[in-house]
Amino acid sequence: MSNVVRTLGGPLKTPRYAFCKLSLKRSSLLFALPKIKAQCFTPMKRIQVRRFSHSRFVQSNELMDNLKKIQSLEREAEDVDVCIVGAGPAGLGAAIRIKQEAAKAGKEIRVIVLEKAAEPGNHSVSGAVIQPTALDELIPDWKNEPPRHCTPVSSDTMKFLIPGMQFPIPVPPVISNKGNYIMSLAELTKWLATKAEELDVELYPSFAASEVLYNEDGSVRGVATNDFGVDSKGLQKDNFERGMAFHAPITLFAEGARGSLSKSVIQRFDLQKNSEPQTYGLGIKEVWRVPDENFRNGEVAHTLGWPLRNDTYGGGFMYQFGDNYVSVGLVVGLDYPNPYVSPAAEFQRMKQNPFFAKVLKGGTCLEYAARSLNEGGYQSIPKLVFPGGALIGCSAGFVNVAKIKGTHTAMKSGMVAADAIVEAFNTGDVNKPLTIDAYEENLKNSFVFKELYSVRNMRPSFHAFPFLGNYGGMVYSALDSYLFKGKVPWTFSHKKGDAAVTASASSYKPINYPKPDNVLSFDTPTSVARSGTMHAENQPCHLFDSRPNDRQDAYRMYKGVENRFCPAGVYEYVDDETLPTGKRFVINSQNCVHCKTCDIKDPLQGINWKTPQGGDGPKQTLT
Amino acid sequence: MSKLRVLVGVKRTLDYMLKPRINPAKTGVDLAGQKMSINPFCDIAVEEAIRIKETQKDRVEDTLVVTAGPSASEQILRQSLAKGIQRASLIDVGNKELEPLSVAKLLKATVEKEKSNLVILGKQAIDDDAHQTGGMLAAMLGWPQFTSASKVAFEGDKVVVTREIDGGAETLSSPLPAVITTDLRLNVPRFANLAKVMKARKAPLGKLTPEDLGVPIENRLQTLSVEEPVSKRQSIMVKNVDEFVKTLKELKAL
Numbered sequence: 001m002s003n004v005v006r007t008l009g010g011p012l013k014t015p016r017y018a019f020c021k022l023s024l025k026r027s028s029l030l031f032a033l034p035k036i037k038a039q040c041f042t043p044m045k046r047i048q049v050r051r052f053s054h055s056r057f058v059q060s061n062e063l064m065d066n067l068k069k070i071q072s073l074e075r076e077a078e079d080v081d082v083c084i085v086g087a088g089p090a091g092l093g094a095a096i097r098i099k100q101e102a103a104k105a106g107k108e109i110r111v112i113v114l115e116k117a118a119e120p121g122n123h124s125v126s127g128a129v130i131q132p133t134a135l136d137e138l139i140p141d142w143k144n145e146p147p148r149h150c151t152p153v154s155s156d157t158m159k160f161l162i163p164g165m166q167f168p169i170p171v172p173p174v175i176s177n178k179g180n181y182i183m184s185l186a187e188l189t190k191w192l193a194t195k196a197e198e199l200d201v202e203l204y205p206s207f208a209a210s211e212v213l214y215n216e217d218g219s220v221r222g223v224a225t226n227d228f229g230v231d232s233k234g235l236q237k238d239n240f241e242r243g244m245a246f247h248a249p250i251t252l253f254a255e256g257a258r259g260s261l262s263k264s265v266i267q268r269f270d271l272q273k274n275s276e277p278q279t280y281g282l283g284i285k286e287v288w289r290v291p292d293e294n295f296r297n298g299e300v301a302h303t304l305g306w307p308l309r310n311d312t313y314g315g316g317f318m319y320q321f322g323d324n325y326v327s328v329g330l331v332v333g334l335d336y337p338n339p340y341v342s343p344a345a346e347f348q349r350m351k352q353n354p355f356f357a358k359v360l361k362g363g364t365c366l367e368y369a370a371r372s373l374n375e376g377g378y379q380s381i382p383k384l385v386f387p388g389g390a391l392i393g394c395s396a397g398f399v400n401v402a403k404i405k406g407t408h409t410a411m412k413s414g415m416v417a418a419d420a421i422v423e424a425f426n427t428g429d430v431n432k433p434l435t436i437d438a439y440e441e442n443l444k445n446s447f448v449f450k451e452l453y454s455v456r457n458m459r460p461s462f463h464a465f466p467f468l469g470n471y472g473g474m475v476y477s478a479l480d481s482y483l484f485k486g487k488v489p490w491t492f493s494h495k496k497g498d499a500a501v502t503a504s505a506s507s508y509k510p511i512n513y514p515k516p517d518n519v520l521s522f523d524t525p526t527s528v529a530r531s532g533t534m535h536a537e538n539q540p541c542h543l544f545d546s547r548p549n550d551r552q553d554a555y556r557m558y559k560g561v562e563n564r565f566c567p568a569g570v571y572e573y574v575d576d577e578t579l580p581t582g583k584r585f586v587i588n589s590q591n592c593v594h595c596k597t598c599d600i601k602d603p604l605q606g607i608n609w610k611t612p613q614g615g616d617g618p619k620q621t622l623t
Numbered sequence: 624m625s626k627l628r629v630l631v632g633v634k635r636t637l638d639y640m641l642k643p644r645i646n647p648a649k650t651g652v653d654l655a656g657q658k659m660s661i662n663p664f665c666d667i668a669v670e671e672a673i674r675i676k677e678t679q680k681d682r683v684e685d686t687l688v689v690t691a692g693p694s695a696s697e698q699i700l701r702q703s704l705a706k707g708i709q710r711a712s713l714i715d716v717g718n719k720e721l722e723p724l725s726v727a728k729l730l731k732a733t734v735e736k737e738k739s740n741l742v743i744l745g746k747q748a749i750d751d752d753a754h755q756t757g758g759m760l761a762a763m764l765g766w767p768q769f770t771s772a773s774k775v776a777f778e779g780d781k782v783v784v785t786r787e788i789d790g791g792a793e794t795l796s797s798p799l800p801a802v803i804t805t806d807l808r809l810n811v812p813r814f815a816n817l818a819k820v821m822k823a824r825k826a827p828l829g830k831l832t833p834e835d836l837g838v839p840i841e842n843r844l845q846t847l848s849v850e851e852p853v854s855k856r857q858s859i860m861v862k863n864v865d866e867f868v869k870t871l872k873e874l875k876a877l
Binding site: 187202207239366534 | 640641644647655813817818
């Protein structure tokens, strides 16, 4: 996008983008009508930083000091050819492709994939309706032995919900699911992992890459895995094991949306400089098994409207597949301004609408999961390549929000990166860090960028029109998908990042969510238990709060927004008479389901999500 | 002092953090696609064997970890190798259900083949909670058994084990050979070091079938049905004995 602006003077690579100029400035001029002042401000300026000399904060300094001591210990190091962080569709797609192409070229390329989950797929969450474009290219005969529960889509509906009722609305052609497959992303990931191991990819689950290693010149040298056996104060336990370092000429970051290492690499190399900030949504879902009479195999349904208000983007989904399994969920755009909104509670009450209740009645809820996903689209894609490394998949952000699909684009990005890597190994000197520019060039010419470009205005249109909110977005999106198909000279811009949009609680009233009925809706502890999440006892809290002193002010301003945006009840304000607001900020990291919403939505942007010990976290298999 | 040849028997079970799901036909637990791991008590047994190897260095001649199960069970064997066990062996039974008696017979045959003189097992498996294999094996071998061990030590040619019992702790000793089954507080298993996991990935595994050991697998039990436990029990308060009897009659308990 920004590259196109720069090359306007000279020959353009792809003529159809010729009219996309000055897109950002022009659109904000056109739509400079007074927007609703949502009392946004930059928390950094308004909140006074007060130094608390409370013993709690001394404790966190002690932890950091102890962790620093461990960091200075030597690590065992291993030299490999390619290091991939994250065994998801992008990471495994890249690994498989590298091995396939290397075999064709008669070369041996050693590929290591590190995965923080106990097993590949345990942390994979998606609807999911997969468009098989990338899969067909990677493994053309995949249908002979498809992933478990893979079901071709048989019908596609869209509904608009109001309390107690639903209305059908037409399915825009851009999100039609003909030829697509409903499956569990966890199952697809496990299936890809088996294919990767058959090709001799070295896959190490239960080992989280926790640190990026750099050369003297600032290029990426590789990554190091987490240390095991560190207690909550940062001291070594009896079973302490220092992490291992992997050095490679090229490291691919495939951690998914808001990956922890990807975040640090994007900051360090300023990769977001020429793009808009990434925006996110939070997807919360459950997988149910329902009785035969309710089950309609292969049905894909999406909903808009209730329970979300007009200023909150999002929609529900219900996919029926496999052995009477129903995947039901809600995606909420994290740019909602109202700090009283709780996406998890909205999801729980959404299921009370007869459209969902009729299907789920008599069924059993098997699994619960939550994960943030990119919504920034074309405007927010960062620079993908840097010396010694590259971002693939959702770590960069290729989700087509209109179709709500990102798996095919993630896989394709992994494959294009793989091709660039094999090319580099064939031709160039691989004893130094590689900068695989060919990956970024080729991806721009692939269906990934073309698709994302054509739907770039749909998501931002939901907040582009003042006063109209979601309705404005729905009208514009309908026009865009039936008429314009993205061929317009303007590009809507996102607002600032999701955290900055959070407004003060004083502008809103608390929302009275209904109590869970334990039949269709459940409370947070029950849901968290269903995710199978576990974090080993006595380890440092993996959620680092760099602004603990400001939580009192944050409570005054947002009245506990942290407790509401987290779908697992990790953050709490418990009663404490000794503090000025009467509330103390507590982090229950054992409940964490690894969704990364806190890293995105914390108004103070103080919470830094880091990997816990490898093998910790959810153990999902049907999500 | 005799050399120690240690045999550790392990089992692959549903991961302990996951809630078991009953299959729609209500004939068993639905394990398809679920994460399977080493039984936690077996993990403790592996750890104990490694500690014995580390503290009794010159005395330990061999450590061997064995499991009977499908070929996917290789994974827990490789994890044990990565932690420090010297050899591993898989008894491939395909997808057959194994009852504790069959496992005990397979282990007996393995003990005789490998000439082991110390067998360490987990006290029970978290899927069937049978708590039988260790005892059956000891009886078939005619060896002393120490079940639910919380501390293991060696004094000369004797093994001294502290067991946790209802009344407290009991310390027993006997000369080798012996069977020990582990309880939770015996030790905290170590983490496998990634470098060792990488080496264990390609390590050779012994592969056997029940026929090789001369043990036919016969199942004597048939599972009729599996149901979820009753989740909500009603508490009915009654005022006197007459009302109590009346209520019991209404509930058809009398």
